[in-house]
Amino acid sequence: MANPTGELARLAESFSGTIGVWARSVQTGEVIQSGAAEEAFPSASTIKLAIFYEMMRQAGEGRLDLKEMRALRDEEKVPGCGVLRDLTPGIQLPLRDLATLMMTISDNTASNMCIDAVGIESVNRAMDDLGLPGLRLRFKFFRALPGHPVNSAVPAQLGRLMDMIVRHEVLTPASCDAMLAVMKRVQCPFAARYLPGGAQYDRSPDGPVIAAKFGMITGCRHEVGAVWKGDRGFVYAVMTKACKDERPVEDNEGLLAVGRAVRILWDHFMA
Numbered sequence: 664m665a666n667p668t669g670e671l672a673r674l675a676e677s678f679s680g681t682i683g684v685w686a687r688s689v690q691t692g693e694v695i696q697s698g699a700a701e702e703a704f705p706s707a708s709t710i711k712l713a714i715f716y717e718m719m720r721q722a723g724e725g726r727l728d729l730k731e732m733r734a735l736r737d738e739e740k741v742p743g744c745g746v747l748r749d750l751t752p753g754i755q756l757p758l759r760d761l762a763t764l765m766m767t768i769s770d771n772t773a774s775n776m777c778i779d780a781v782g783i784e785s786v787n788r789a790m791d792d793l794g795l796p797g798l799r800l801r802f803k804f805f806r807a808l809p810g811h812p813v814n815s816a817v818p819a820q821l822g823r824l825m826d827m828i829v830r831h832e833v834l835t836p837a838s839c840d841a842m843l844a845v846m847k848r849v850q851c852p853f854a855a856r857y858l859p860g861g862a863q864y865d866r867s868p869d870g871p872v873i874a875a876k877f878g879m880i881t882g883c884r885h886e887v888g889a890v891w892k893g894d895r896g897f898v899y900a901v902m903t904k905a906c907k908d909e910r911p912v913e914d915n916e917g918l919l920a921v922g923r924a925v926r927i928l929w930d931h932f933m934a
Contacts, residue, residue: 672697825888892933
């Protein structure tokens with residue numbers, strides 16, 4: 664596909680809400696940006712990538728021990744994605760495993776325990792230091808104060824954070840690869856929906872490799888990640904908001920839009 668921006672624009676026109684897309688080729692560095700890529704969106708769980716980054720940064724500086732055990736307390740349990748909310752209080756897990764739960768199944772209780780380990784302000788300072796002030800963690804999950812701004816992300820900046828990790832431009836190469844190894848185990852990435860051999864469930868070993876973090880709240884479906892096939896790949900961030908389809912189903916309009924946007928990018932970068 665010579666110019667995917669037209670296809671992305673048509674996707675945005677047919678979408679009931681707002682969509683922002685940012686992507687970059689791993690090989691050539693070509694950037695594709697479309698729609699509301701520079702606007703702020705409620706981040707939902709995609710902000711967990713920033714939390715994960717800060718955990719790895721502090722661990723690399725010796726300020727945080729990922730082997731440190733943290734005990735689950737009943738008052739820490741929150742709704743939404745995850746399994747810790749259903750487990751017995753007192754169970755202990757290392758921070759490394761809590762980060763894995765945060766990223767692979769988007770466990771909100773594990774995420775809040777990770778936030779406690781690094782601190783909200785530390786996450787935001789780290790994003791500022793990277794030149795990504797549009798990535799903002801304001802509250803722990805399900806702990807937001809009514810009437811206050813929510814956690815937020817800008818698609819172009821979220822994509823650039825992922826791009827820095829893929830290109831080993833931050834932390835150390837080993838730390839970046841460790842983050843990507845966890846993100847390759849994310850369950851049911853939205854990007855897999857329309858990729859060849861990349862069904863959301865039981866993805867074929869012959870299909871593309873996907874490292875991702877999705878996010879979803881009412882009216883919003885997002886995903887940030889990277890796709891590889893052989894020695895070629897691209898980084899992407901697709902965010903949606905104000906979608907009229909508020910159903911919590913796999914065929915939600917926002918989820919399908921994310922998948923379609925990634926397929927348009929695939930056809931351009933991987934053709």
